[in-house]
Amino acid sequence: MTMLRAESLRLRQGNFLLRDVSLDCDQGQCLALLGHSGSGKTTCLEILAGLRRVDSGRVWIGGREATNVPPEQREVSYLPQDVALFPHLSVRENILFPARMRRLAPDGHRLRRLCEMLEIVPLLDRPDVRSLSGGEAQRVAIARALIVPPRVLFLDECFGALDAPRRRRLARQFRDLRQMTGTTTVMVSHDAEDAFLMADRLAVLHQGSLQQIGEPGELLRQPATVEVAELLGMQNILPLRSCQPGDGHWRCDLGNFELLVPLTPNRFTAPSHVGFFSWDVSPAAAGNFGEQQSNRLRLRVVDSERRGHEVRLRLRTDQPPSLVIEASWHESLGPAAARGDWVEVQVPLAKIHAWPATSDGLEKT
Amino acid sequence: MAPGCFRAGLFVSLGIATTVVLALLGSQIAYIDRESIFAAISSPSVRSAIRLSLLTSSTAAVLALVFAVPSAYLLARARFPGRSLVDALLDVPVIMSPVALGLALLLVFRTSPGALVERHVVRFVFEVPGIVLAQFILAAALEIRVLKATFEEINPRLEQVARCMGCSPGRAFLHVTLPLARPGLLAALVLGWARAIGDFGATVMIAGAVPGKTETVPIAIYLGLASLRIEHSVVLTLLLTLIAISALLVLRWLGARQ
Numbered sequence: 119m120t121m122l123r124a125e126s127l128r129l130r131q132g133n134f135l136l137r138d139v140s141l142d143c144d145q146g147q148c149l150a151l152l153g154h155s156g157s158g159k160t161t162c163l164e165i166l167a168g169l170r171r172v173d174s175g176r177v178w179i180g181g182r183e184a185t186n187v188p189p190e191q192r193e194v195s196y197l198p199q200d201v202a203l204f205p206h207l208s209v210r211e212n213i214l215f216p217a218r219m220r221r222l223a224p225d226g227h228r229l230r231r232l233c234e235m236l237e238i239v240p241l242l243d244r245p246d247v248r249s250l251s252g253g254e255a256q257r258v259a260i261a262r263a264l265i266v267p268p269r270v271l272f273l274d275e276c277f278g279a280l281d282a283p284r285r286r287r288l289a290r291q292f293r294d295l296r297q298m299t300g301t302t303t304v305m306v307s308h309d310a311e312d313a314f315l316m317a318d319r320l321a322v323l324h325q326g327s328l329q330q331i332g333e334p335g336e337l338l339r340q341p342a343t344v345e346v347a348e349l350l351g352m353q354n355i356l357p358l359r360s361c362q363p364g365d366g367h368w369r370c371d372l373g374n375f376e377l378l379v380p381l382t383p384n385r386f387t388a389p390s391h392v393g394f395f396s397w398d399v400s401p402a403a404a405g406n407f408g409e410q411q412s413n414r415l416r417l418r419v420v421d422s423e424r425r426g427h428e429v430r431l432r433l434r435t436d437q438p439p440s441l442v443i444e445a446s447w448h449e450s451l452g453p454a455a456a457r458g459d460w461v462e463v464q465v466p467l468a469k470i471h472a473w474p475a476t477s478d479g480l481e482k483t
Numbered sequence: 484m485a486p487g488c489f490r491a492g493l494f495v496s497l498g499i500a501t502t503v504v505l506a507l508l509g510s511q512i513a514y515i516d517r518e519s520i521f522a523a524i525s526s527p528s529v530r531s532a533i534r535l536s537l538l539t540s541s542t543a544a545v546l547a548l549v550f551a552v553p554s555a556y557l558l559a560r561a562r563f564p565g566r567s568l569v570d571a572l573l574d575v576p577v578i579m580s581p582v583a584l585g586l587a588l589l590l591v592f593r594t595s596p597g598a599l600v601e602r603h604v605v606r607f608v609f610e611v612p613g614i615v616l617a618q619f620i621l622a623a624a625l626e627i628r629v630l631k632a633t634f635e636e637i638n639p640r641l642e643q644v645a646r647c648m649g650c651s652p653g654r655a656f657l658h659v660t661l662p663l664a665r666p667g668l669l670a671a672l673v674l675g676w677a678r679a680i681g682d683f684g685a686t687v688m689i690a691g692a693v694p695g696k697t698e699t700v701p702i703a704i705y706l707g708l709a710s711l712r713i714e715h716s717v718v719l720t721l722l723l724t725l726i727a728i729s730a731l732l733v734l735r736w737l738g739a740r741q
Contacts, residue, residue, distance in 0.1 A: 197644075205663065216649060
């Protein structure tokens with residue numbers, strides 16, 4: 119069942135224009151609005167929560183039209199970036215505030231379950247919310263947002279201020295809570311990792327327009343635009359000089375190298391940019407790529423960055439025009455190449471994404 | 484300039500400013516003795532002036548707060564055409580000379596609507612309601628200033644969150660913004676009251692200086708000097724000084740609590 123649906127949302131604010139954004143979210147699902155600062159994701163969230171009016175477009179919540187319904191009648195919860203706990207109320211009063219405002223008797227069982235799952239039982243008797251740490255305040259705010267079951271919970275980058283381990287822990291707790299309560303959630307994030315941690319579906323916004331919506335795996339397999347690819351963490355996005363049609367692929371000129379790029383059924387125009395994720399480009403282990411000779415590049419390591427068991431290598435051609443790409447090396451393959459070493463990499467044909475010049479935002483790239 | 488000279492210059496300036504205030508307080512205390520204090524306090528006219536001042540200034544400050552809270556909230560939160568102009572207009576009573584303000588007020592009651600109010604609703608000119616009106620205008624302007632700053636400091640996001648938790652805009656204001664503005668409300672009330680109780684110029688223009696009728700403490704000081712009852716005036720001046728010091732102490736305490 120579709121819990122939230124938005125159709126052609128349009129809003130102009132100064133120079134910013136939210137352009138005909140349509141999206142939907144099923145009951146119990148978590149949808150992440152992903153985008154850079156200024157992409158319109160928070161504006162979109164505030165429209166869905168009823169905190170902003172649209173110039174045109176419609177919103178349905180739980181099957182009922184809610185476009186002109188004020189936020190207090192939408193039966194939603196909203197958790198902003200700064201969590202916004204009420205500083206004049208104690209922790210317990212903060213959590214029970216929504217029940218008090220809706221004139222509902224506090225649900226003791228739900229309060230206990232929420233507090234146990236979020237590990238905030240010892241905090242309940244704190245008189246001053248300003249004494250809470252960032253992580254504690256986030257968890258109290260989540261309990262407050264869920265104490266009265268909302269039709270939709272809106273989260274605005276509320277985990278952004280936490281360090282990575284706490285963020286992962288809170289994301290796990292939040293996933294458990296969603297499973298327990300079946301809460302439909304729409305979250306905003308500029309960080310793809312946060313979105314992957316929490317969301318069942320992603321909606322990528324760029325300069326006020328929706329670029330792509332789908333499951334994370336779907337977006338990773340087929341990013342629709344350069345902007346989607348960038349937001350999903352693709353570092354290797356390369357402009358092409360020219361492309362010639364070949365046998366089942368494009369032959370693309372990168373200056374020093376020729377890259378074979380797959381043809382896709384829906385793309386008849388020549389690509390202007392290609393891209394591939396760093397984890398799809400691995401330097402040859404023991405120099406063995408097998409028989410395939412295409413898309414092999416010889417590059418020098420100019421920098422390396424350790425991320426746990428993975429090493430990200432920054433590779434560069436020697437002759438101009440310079441080509442820089444990122445590749446991943448897993449420790450299990452042996453010691454990673456050092457700065458200054460020459461390595462040979464191969465980009466598998468199936469892992470290359472190509473975008474035609476008509477793709478939104480290419481003017482910027 | 485050497486750092487030592489610069490620091491010495493700062494201390495000299497601060498010393499001069501402090502000395503001036505201490506001289507103001509000390510000269511009052513030195514001028515009067517215990518007998519003149521008792522004589523002044525036991526005087527019916529002085530007691531009546533104190534009673535009238537307390538009544539009018541308290542009424543004016545509380546009434547002003549009733550108007551100042553919604554006005555300041557609107558100015559702090561809403562965006563509407565002419566907002567800056569309204570904001571600037573409300574500052575006029577703060578910067579205008581109280582005597583000029585009183586005269587302007589007097590002129591209002593010479594216009595047809597003003598005269599109509601005088602004849603059929605409440606008499607203000609040379610009456611106690613006139614004192615309350617003059618003090619109300621002075622207090623309200625000050626209270627709006629203080630409260631606007633207070634509301635601007637409160638994160639509007641809190642109200643948005645409250646609205647998504649079932650609060651109408653009015654309930655969000657009552658349950659979230661107003662409790663958070665409490666120190667600001669008290670500060671505005673104290674400042675407005677102190678401004679009202681100390682006013683002479685606007686009061687004397689609209690209500691006159693009628694002994695026993697429109698004689699507030701500042702007017703009693705003026706009338707005492709005019710009739711050469713200097714001790715009475717000094718005792719009342721000391722009283723106003725003590726009120727000012729108390730108001731400042733309350734503000735400091737509120738600031739520390741915040």
